[in-house]
Amino acid sequence: MSISTETIKLEIHALDVLSRGNSRIHRIDARIQLFVTVVFVLSVMSMSRYDIIALFPFFIYITAIIAIGGLPVISLIKKALLMSPFAIMIGIFNPFFDKTPYLNVYGLNITGGWLSFISIILRFFLTVEAGLILISVTGMYRICKALRQLGLPEVFVTQILFLYRYLFVLIEEGTGMIRAKELRVFNKRQNNLKLFGRMAGSLFLRTFNRAQRIYQAMVARGYKGEIKMLENSKINSVDIMYGIGWTMFFLAVRFYNIPVLMGSAVLKVFQ
Amino acid sequence: MSHHIVEARNLSYTYPDGTRVLKDISFKITHGESVAVVGANGAGKSTLLLHLNGYLSSSKGEVLIGDYQINKDTIQNIRRTVGMVFQNPDDQLFMPTVFDDVAFGPLNLGFSKQEVEERVNRSLEIVGALKLKDRPPYKLSGGEKRAVSIATVLSMSPDILVMDEPTSNLDPKSRRSLIGLLKKFEHTKIIATHDLDMALDLCERTIIIHEGKITADGLTENLFRDKELLFENSLEIPLRLQACPVCG
Numbered sequence: 001m002s003i004s005t006e007t008i009k010l011e012i013h014a015l016d017v018l019s020r021g022n023s024r025i026h027r028i029d030a031r032i033q034l035f036v037t038v039v040f041v042l043s044v045m046s047m048s049r050y051d052i053i054a055l056f057p058f059f060i061y062i063t064a065i066i067a068i069g070g071l072p073v074i075s076l077i078k079k080a081l082l083m084s085p086f087a088i089m090i091g092i093f094n095p096f097f098d099k100t101p102y103l104n105v106y107g108l109n110i111t112g113g114w115l116s117f118i119s120i121i122l123r124f125f126l127t128v129e130a131g132l133i134l135i136s137v138t139g140m141y142r143i144c145k146a147l148r149q150l151g152l153p154e155v156f157v158t159q160i161l162f163l164y165r166y167l168f169v170l171i172e173e174g175t176g177m178i179r180a181k182e183l184r185v186f187n188k189r190q191n192n193l194k195l196f197g198r199m200a201g202s203l204f205l206r207t208f209n210r211a212q213r214i215y216q217a218m219v220a221r222g223y224k225g226e227i228k229m230l231e232n233s234k235i236n237s238v239d240i241m242y243g244i245g246w247t248m249f250f251l252a253v254r255f256y257n258i259p260v261l262m263g264s265a266v267l268k269v270f271q
Numbered sequence: 272m273s274h275h276i277v278e279a280r281n282l283s284y285t286y287p288d289g290t291r292v293l294k295d296i297s298f299k300i301t302h303g304e305s306v307a308v309v310g311a312n313g314a315g316k317s318t319l320l321l322h323l324n325g326y327l328s329s330s331k332g333e334v335l336i337g338d339y340q341i342n343k344d345t346i347q348n349i350r351r352t353v354g355m356v357f358q359n360p361d362d363q364l365f366m367p368t369v370f371d372d373v374a375f376g377p378l379n380l381g382f383s384k385q386e387v388e389e390r391v392n393r394s395l396e397i398v399g400a401l402k403l404k405d406r407p408p409y410k411l412s413g414g415e416k417r418a419v420s421i422a423t424v425l426s427m428s429p430d431i432l433v434m435d436e437p438t439s440n441l442d443p444k445s446r447r448s449l450i451g452l453l454k455k456f457e458h459t460k461i462i463a464t465h466d467l468d469m470a471l472d473l474c475e476r477t478i479i480i481h482e483g484k485i486t487a488d489g490l491t492e493n494l495f496r497d498k499e500l501l502f503e504n505s506l507e508i509p510l511r512l513q514a515c516p517v518c519g
Binding site for chain 2: 020
């Protein structure tokens, strides 16, 4: 396994630590942050497929939050790079299929395929960073609370909460099983799919048993189908301003090509 | 105070697959008593404990907590009265931080925000884990996890503490400090364990279970000296009561 349990533990812990910071961004209500992130992602995703320049203003949001929240830039970029193969795989064939020349820069034809490929990479980067930033400044727990307050059904919120809590308990259990197997497989041919299937099945059963034990522990402490959470934070005027401000900015960037408008405005001044 | 009595009357339990785990179990535990429940693996200890807070309910026999029989109307009250600490702290600690976990019970009981915070702080203080308040559970050591697990139950101010293998997987120092902690509690305690030395330290009375039946119920000191009885129940004399292997 290339990514060890320890690394994952450390990564999750690092995000947890970040989310306990106390910058102005951290103090914004989680519901508002969630809302801003959703608007951001929707705006970025709905840009037209050849847009590149028009995407740049979105970086202002990412940069601003990283700067004010005091988030580690390098580690955030690294995390996005870790995910980048998915985006590259999605876009990689565009340059081969879409060969309509789109731009001509000093005799060099740039096809629509390349433009859309770059656009996909940029959009991937923007949205992944937005998600990472949300978790870094809000923390999984507050996000779950916010989701609950915004009316997401209890079942889903509990799912997310528990997925987050038990993620590496599960990974640990899985690696333990793999290790036990590796130590007793001497013939590469024994290492087959059938064995893997059986192990996955037994991991599932173990998970099932654990779920039952956790449920016992919850019921023993008065659980009645709803996880009650303390601290019903109130949305104040600063939060609302923050939400409205960013929403308007995103919509402006979405519907007007701001860099181009700025460019032509500058040109007009000089004419 | 009759309120703290735990009584089982002719309790039998059969798992849905037909395995009979408990057979005609009867006992009475009075206020302030500490009782060890010992027996081989699979003897039915954990199943018995799950009956004490009404998680499992039996086809035959009944459990009384105080003067109440466990049923739908009394169950919430009984779950507050009977604090149950499970064997694996990773099952017991399911919330994102220690604070939220300890607050889980009191919040379900419907206390005010201030009351909940007070209870959390008090319980963490008792187990000496106040400084761990904001930590996520996966950053705790085994001993710390166990202490916090106990705090999650204390915050509901139970009268009866039921524990399943509290000393399992602990290093000797953590085990020792846990025993010290439990000694200080004045609750009625019911502890299922294989750690007979711990039972000797904490419980004046012991119930031995073998294949779902009570085979002995009496003073811990007396039972743990009875070599034959222990052997028949897949147990052995605790090290402390054994003759010294060096000096004979």
